[in-house]
Every structure is written in structure tokens, then in C-alpha cells.
Amino acid sequence: MALNTVDETAEGLSLRQSHPRYGEKVIRIILFAAAFVSIVTTFGILISLLIPSIEFFLEVPITDFLFGTTWTPLFNDGEFGVLPLLSGTIVITVIAIAVAIPLGLGASIYLSEYASSRVRKVLKPTLEVLAGIPTVVFGFFALEFLTQLVLIKIFPGIEVFNALSAGLIMGIMIIPTIASLSEDAMAAVPSGLRDGAYALGSTKRQTAMKVVIPAALSGIVAAFVLGISRAIGETMIVTIAAGLQPQLSFNPLIGMQTMTSYIAAAGSGDLATGSIEYKSIFAVGMLLFILTFVMNIFSIRLVRRFRQAYQ
Amino acid sequence: MSHTQIENQLAGRGTLLRDRVFMWSLFVSLAIGVLTLAVLLIYVTVKGWPRLDIRLFTNMPSVRDAENAGAQSAITGTIWVISFTALIALPTGVLAALHLEEFARPDSRFQRFIEVNIQNLAAVPSIVYGILGLAVFARALALGQSVITASLTLALLVLPVIIISTREALRAVPRNIRDGSLALGATEWQTAYRQTLPAAIPGIATGTILALSRAIGEAAPLLLLGAVSFITFNPDGVLSGYTTLPIQIFNWTKESREEFQVLAAATIVVLLLLLLAMNFVAIWIRNRTQKRW
Numbered sequence: 328m329a330l331n332t333v334d335e336t337a338e339g340l341s342l343r344q345s346h347p348r349y350g351e352k353v354i355r356i357i358l359f360a361a362a363f364v365s366i367v368t369t370f371g372i373l374i375s376l377l378i379p380s381i382e383f384f385l386e387v388p389i390t391d392f393l394f395g396t397t398w399t400p401l402f403n404d405g406e407f408g409v410l411p412l413l414s415g416t417i418v419i420t421v422i423a424i425a426v427a428i429p430l431g432l433g434a435s436i437y438l439s440e441y442a443s444s445r446v447r448k449v450l451k452p453t454l455e456v457l458a459g460i461p462t463v464v465f466g467f468f469a470l471e472f473l474t475q476l477v478l479i480k481i482f483p484g485i486e487v488f489n490a491l492s493a494g495l496i497m498g499i500m501i502i503p504t505i506a507s508l509s510e511d512a513m514a515a516v517p518s519g520l521r522d523g524a525y526a527l528g529s530t531k532r533q534t535a536m537k538v539v540i541p542a543a544l545s546g547i548v549a550a551f552v553l554g555i556s557r558a559i560g561e562t563m564i565v566t567i568a569a570g571l572q573p574q575l576s577f578n579p580l581i582g583m584q585t586m587t588s589y590i591a592a593a594g595s596g597d598l599a600t601g602s603i604e605y606k607s608i609f610a611v612g613m614l615l616f617i618l619t620f621v622m623n624i625f626s627i628r629l630v631r632r633f634r635q636a637y638q
Numbered sequence: 639m640s641h642t643q644i645e646n647q648l649a650g651r652g653t654l655l656r657d658r659v660f661m662w663s664l665f666v667s668l669a670i671g672v673l674t675l676a677v678l679l680i681y682v683t684v685k686g687w688p689r690l691d692i693r694l695f696t697n698m699p700s701v702r703d704a705e706n707a708g709a710q711s712a713i714t715g716t717i718w719v720i721s722f723t724a725l726i727a728l729p730t731g732v733l734a735a736l737h738l739e740e741f742a743r744p745d746s747r748f749q750r751f752i753e754v755n756i757q758n759l760a761a762v763p764s765i766v767y768g769i770l771g772l773a774v775f776a777r778a779l780a781l782g783q784s785v786i787t788a789s790l791t792l793a794l795l796v797l798p799v800i801i802i803s804t805r806e807a808l809r810a811v812p813r814n815i816r817d818g819s820l821a822l823g824a825t826e827w828q829t830a831y832r833q834t835l836p837a838a839i840p841g842i843a844t845g846t847i848l849a850l851s852r853a854i855g856e857a858a859p860l861l862l863l864g865a866v867s868f869i870t871f872n873p874d875g876v877l878s879g880y881t882t883l884p885i886q887i888f889n890w891t892k893e894s895r896e897e898f899q900v901l902a903a904a905t906i907v908v909l910l911l912l913l914l915a916m917n918f919v920a921i922w923i924r925n926r927t928q929k930r931w
Contacts (some may be wrong), residue, residue, distance in 0.1 A: 353843055354827045358741055361733035365756050365801070368794050372766060375773035433667025441661055450668060457675045459848075459913060463853025463884040467891050468678050471685070471899055502671045526859035530653055532660040553761060560763025562858035563884075567891050587765050594768065597760070600777060608862075612769045612869050616762070623761040 376616055379609035386603055392610060398573040398584075400593065400604050407607055409614065411573035415583035419494040419565060420558040422579060426498025431505030432547065438506070438537050439513040440535045451507075458503035466567030469496035474568065488570025488582035489516075497564050505554045508630075512546025513539050515637050549629035556622040560615065563586040586615045659830070682910070686903030694904055698870040699886055704897030709905045712886035714872040715785070716854060716912075719882055722789030723796065723853050728846055729845030732835075738801070739808040740830045760798035767795045768859030776863055785862020786876040791859050796849040803845025807838040840927035847920040851913045857884035883909045 336358075377469055384392065387407045395408015434454065474492040478485050479594040485491070516539050540547065570582025571592050590608050598605040697708025742749050771791030781787045811834050819829040860882060868889070869881040881889075883905060890902035 348825060351825050355737075355741060358733050358737035361730050362737040362742070362752060362801075364730055364734065364794075365752060365759055365797065368759060368770075369799070371774055372762070372770050375770050376766075379773070430667040430670055432666045434671060437661075437664035437668050440667055441664060450672065453672050453675065454668070456917075458672055459851060459855075459917065460675070460678070461857070461884055461909065461913070463855070463887050463891075464678070464859045464910070466684070467887065467902055467906060468681065470891065471903075472677070472681050499671060499674045506668075506671075512655055530657045532657040533653075535660075556761055557763075560765065562763070562765045562861075563888065566858075566861075567888065569858050587763065590765050590769065591858060591861045594772060609769065609773070612766060616766050619761065619766075620758065623758045624754070626761075627757045 366472060372610065372616065376609050376613045379606045380613045383606035383610040386606075387610075396575050398589075400607050405603070407603075407610075409574040409586075409611065412584055412586045412589050413614075414575050414577065415490065415565075415569070415573065416559055416585040416587070418490050418577055418579055418583060419569060419585060420489060420555060422494025423497035423501060423558040423561075424551075424555055426495055427505050427558075428503035428551055430498070431502045431554065432509055432549070434502060434506040435509035435513060436535055437557070439510045440531065440588065454503050454506060458500070458507075460500070461565040462500065462561060463498050463567070465496050466493075466564040469471065469493055469564055469568035482580055485580045486570070486582050488572070489580050490569050490583045491579040493565045493567075493569035494579065496562055496568070497558055500561070500564070501554045501557055504557055505550045507554060508550035509543070509547045512543040512550065512633060515546070515633070516542045517637060543633070545629045546633040549633065550562040552622050552626040552629070556619045556626070559622075560587060560619050564589050566591045586611050590615070614621075660825050661766055679910070680901045682906045686905070686907045689900050689904040690907055694908060699868060699881070699889070700870070701868065701889070701893055701898070704895060704901060707898075707901055709883065709886050709908065710900060711869050711872050712881050712883045712905070713908070715869065715880040716882045717889060718785050718873045718878075719788045719792065720850060720854055722786060722876065723792040724846070724850055726789060726793035727849070728795050731797050731846075732804050732842060734797075735801045735804035735808060736830055736835070739805045744888075756798045756801055758890055759849060759880055760802065763858075764795055764856055765858045765862070767791055768862035770794070771859060772862045781877070783879060784877045785873050785880045787863050788860055788880065788882075789876075792853045792856060795856065795859065799849040799852065800823075800846055803849065804838070804842050807835060807841025807845065809837060810841060811837045844920045844924045846918050847923075850922075851916045852883075854913060854916075855909065857882075857888055860885055861888075874877065 338426045392407055392409050394410065395406060396410050397406040398409050398411045399406050438451060442450065469492040470488070473496060474485070474487060474489060478489070479490055482491075509613040520538050520542055521534055524538040529537070565583075565585045566588040569585065569588065571584050571588060573589070574581060576583070590611055593604060593608050598608075686896075693706060695707045695708060695710060695713065697706055698711055699709060700707040738749070738752065742752075757817055768791065771794075775781050775787040775790050776783060781790075815833050815837060816829050819833045820826070824832070864879070869879055871879075871882045887902050887905050887909065890898045890905070
């Protein structure tokens with residue numbers, strides 16, 4: 328009401344812009360286009376995966392792909408059952424997660440509930456350095472150090488390329504992901520909840536385990552899910568340290584191929600665009616994308632819900 | 639009664655012991671990560687030491703002559719690829735973040751869709767970006783196995799990270815800077831370009847450097863984009879063939895002879911030093927220009 332009167336009465340002093348600003352509009356369109364690149368990327372990924380995948384499934388029935396137990400794409404009469412790649416992915420992911428969840432959660436509880444600010448100032452960035460190490464370096468370390476200097480002494484029968492070393496090092500690699508997201512979640516828990524627990528006589532451990540963790544649970548679960556998604560999608564560690572032998576087995580001491588390391592190995596050869604091997608990269612890629620997509624969305628929603636609860 | 643005895647009685651028998659064990663196991667879980675990092679750094683340095691010399695910078699890679707092999711083309715290739723990645727990803731990312739943070743209607747459905755989409759893209763496995771690059775840039779656009787294919791692919795890969803960190807930097811600029819500018823008659827774009835953006839530059843620089851250091855270490859997508867073949871020349875243009883440091887390391891780890899593992903370790907040290915330098919620059923910028931509003 329008040330604004331209207333200003334506009335109507337003081338004609339010479341209008342606060343409206345004197346002439347339309349076309350430049351401003353053009354700039355807005357450019358900015359929007361830049362933001363739109365991210366949507367184009369997602370659709371680009373979907374389409375570039377989908378078209379060759381459909382062509383692939385015209386040649387290989389989708390049930391043979393999903394439930395077949397032999398993966399021999401380079402044979403003349405090749406079989407395309409993805410289960411060996413899936414089992415390789417699962418074995419290595421389970422090992423990685425068995426390392427990363429307890430260690431990452433433990434580290435985050437320590438950093439958020441126990442560490443003095445001085446200790447945290449040193450240890451937190453150190454943990455972040457771990458996140459910045461290129462995965463090819465972790466792969467080298469898994470093969471040259473962990474397998475050949477450590478594991479071979481504990482398990483004399485272990486193969487040079489094996490799922491265990493890849494999984495263990497991948498677990499170490501994921502610790503920072505899980506630790507920093509869980510720590511964020513715990514830091515967002517209002518201190519009133521902690522004070523209440525202390526006032527009722529809880530010790531630090533009881534407060535952390537029975538108050539802080541349950542209150543931060545959806546954020547922590549989101550961190551776990553994102554960690555699993557990273558383990559499934561990790562390529563270089565498995566390509567270098569876990570070998571390239573598709574095996575439908577749950578023995579971690581032998582070499583295995585995962586979905587990612589198959590894509591890397593097949594894609595780095597010079598395959599003809601129309602060949603069935605070339606298309607198989609995209610079919611496996613599609614499966615990988617769907618699996619990680621479901622987990623990412625689940626994790627994003629959990630974080631969102633968590634943020635809403637404490638704002 | 640001593641202080642601990644009283645505490646024990648209050649807390650219940652054995653509780654304090656359990657508390658102490660709990661705290662130490664938390665500390666150990668943190669220490670395992672830190673110790674692994676230390677062992678890794680020491681191991682690659684010691685292993686690579688015999689070949690950490692000038693030949694690494696002056697000579698070209700080889701899979702035959704381990705004695706004289708170097709990583710020059712990988713170093714120049716990394717510089718080429720990362721420069722163009724930055725040139726593509728930085729403006730796109732900053733403009734996108736400006737749109738999302740300063741201009742878009744918050745809480746509209748489309749805005750939420752874009753946000754979830756960016757968060758998901760940040761978590762898509764890097765090898766999937768390689769598939770995108772292979773299908774779209776290398777084959778459909780016929781750019782082949784070139785520097786520009788790699789740069790475009792890596793730019794898309796780091797774009798979500800740059801957008802997210804730029805938005806955080808913009809969000810940290812207080813509202814009243816914008817209000818003051820608007821009140822003096824500046825348009826929204828003038829406000830964003832001359833007030834908000836300059837104030838956010840330290841944060842943007844830090845985020846971008848960290849995103850680019852992720853791209854430097856990335857090998858998986860490049861495996862699909864032709865970097866694996868042995869390249870013994872420096873790139874001479876955007877359509878030139880290339881190799882990068884992580885790819886060269888990967889190539890040498892595949893060789894069975896021990897000399898090549900030493901070379902791989904030496905090249906890892908070069909790569910890590912490069913990343914370390916970038917991180918120092920990022921931290922330096924952050925500390926130097928940190929503003930308290």
C-alpha cells in the first residue's frame with residue numbers, strides 16, 4: 328500500500344527502472360544455460376548409456392545378461408552373464424565397507440565428541456589428505472605393498488591379484504568420505520541434547536552412543552550409503568590390484584573382475600564401434616549407473632530429511 | 639574416597655573402564671587411517687628414490703628402456719589437459735552457481751530438481767563420465783583420443799564440485815552487502831558481479847583448486863579416452879594425442895619388471911608433490927584472504 332502511493336504520487340522520482348535492461352536479461356539467460364549444463368550432462372549420460380545398451384539387449388536377452396553365470400565377452404561365441412562381475416563387485420565392496428564403516432564412524436565420533444579443538448585442527452586435515460590421494464596411487468600401494476609385502480606372508484596361497492588387498496585399501500580410501508559426512512551430522516545435533524544426557528549422569532560414551540548417534544542416525548546412514556556407492560564405482564584400485572579375471576566366487580584370496588574394471592579393461596582396447604564387446608561396456612555401465620544412482624538419491628534424501636529435522 | 643571412586647560409584651561398576659576402552663578404540667580407528675597414509679607416503683618415496691632424478695622430467699616414457707625412461711610427456715600432458723579442464727569448468731561452474739544462488743527462485747520445483755541432479759552428478763562413478771566422453775566427445779563429435787576430449791570429460795566430472803563449493807562461497811557473503819548495493823540503484827547483475835562475486839573469490843579459488851586436483855589424479859575415465867597408448871611426444875594442440883601422470887603410473891604398474899615399479903613410484907612422488915603444491919596454494923589463499931564479516 329505504502330509503496331503504491333510512492334509510485335503514484337512522486338512521478339518524477341519513480342523507483343522503477345527508467346528503461347528495460349535487455350543486457351540484464353541476456354545475462355540471466357547465460358547464467359541459466361550454465362546451470363542447465365548439469366541437466367544436459369545427466370541426460371547425456373542416460374542417452375549415451377541407453378542407446379548402445381538397447382542394441383546390446385537386442386542381441387543378448389536381458390535375462391541371460393542378469394542371471395548368466397559366465398562372462399566371456401572376448402570368446403568367439405562369447406557369453407554375457409554379468410553375475411561374475413557383480414559378485415566381484417560385491418565381494419570387494421563388502422570388504423571395503425567392513426573396513427570403512429567402523430573406522431570412519433569411530434574416527435568421526437572421536438573428532439566430533441572427544442578431540443580437543445587443537446587435536447582436531449591437526450587430525451581432520453590429515454584425514455582429508457587421505458581423500459585427496461589419487462586412486463591409481465592406492466592401487467599401486469595395494470598391489471606392491473599390501474599384497475606383496477604383507478598379505479603374502481599371512482596367506483601363503485594368495486594370488487598376486489586378489490580381491491582382499493583391493494577391498495582393504497578401498498576401505499581406507501573411503502574412511503574420509505564416511506568420517507566427514509558423519510561428523511557433519513553429529514555436529515548438527517543440538518548441544519542441548521548432549522547437556523541433557525550429561526545432566527542425567529551419562530558418561531561421554533553413553534551420551535555418544537545413546538543420544539548423539541541416534542539423533543544423527545539418518546545423516547550417518549546417508550554417509551554409509553554414499554560410501555557404498557563410492558566403493559561400487561571405484562575403478563583404478565580394482566583394475567590394478569584385483570586382476571581382470573571374471574570369477575563367480577566369494578573367495579577374497581583370488582583375483583576378480585568388477586563391473587568397473589571390466590569397463591576400464593574393455594574400453595581401453597580399441598574396439599570397433601558396432602561390435603558386441605563395445606556395446607557390452609555400455610550395458611555394464613548402465614547397470615553400474617542404476618545401482619549407484621539409487622544409492623545416491625537415497626543418501627541425498629536422508630541428508631535432506633536430517634537437515635530439516637534440526638533447522 | 640578418591641575422585642575416581644566417587645565417579646565409579648555414580649556411573650555404575652565398570653562404566654568408566656568401558657568408557658576408556660571406547661575412547662581408545664575410537665582413537666585407534668582414526669589412527670589407522672592416518673598411519674596408512676604415512677606408510678603409503680614413506681613407501682612410495684623410498685621405493686621411487688633411486689629414479690627420482692632429472693631424467694624423469696627430461697626423458698620420454700618407455701616400456702623397454704627402464705634405465706632411461708622418463709615421464710616428460712605425462713607431465714606436459716597433465717598440464718595441457720588440466721589447463722583446458724579449468725578453462726571450461728571454471729566459468730561454467732561459477733556462472734551456474736551464480737544462477738542457482740543469486741537469481742533462481744529458491745524452492746521452486748525445477749530448482750530442487752537441479753540441486754538433486756548436481757548432488758547426484760557429484761557421486762556418479764568417474765568411469766561413467768569416461769563412457770559419456772567415449773560415446774559423445776570421442777566418437778559422436780569425432781574429437782577422437784585428444785586433449786580436448788579428455789578436458790571436456792574431466793570438466794563435466796568436476797563441474798558439480800565447483801558449483802557446490804562456489805555456492806557455499808556465495809552463501810557466505812552477508813545479505814546486507816547485496817542489499818546495500820541494490821539500495822544504491824545497482825541492478826541485480828551489477829550487484830552479483832561487482833559486489834557478491836568479488837567477495838566470494840577466495841572461497842571460489844579454494845574450491846576450484848581442490849576440484850582440479852581431483853581431476854589431476856583421475857585416471858579411470860581417461861582409460862576409455864585413449865590415454866593408454868604409449869605417447870612419447872608432448873601435446874602440440876588440443877587435438878593432439880596425450881598421456882597424463884596417473885595414466886603413465888598405471889601403465890608402468892602393469893609391467894612385471896621391478897625397474898618399472900620403481901619408475902611408477904618415482905612418478906607417484908612427482909604427482910603427489912604437484913597435488914601438495916596445489917593444496918598449499920588453496921590453503922594459502924584461504925588463510926590470506928579470509929574475511930570476517
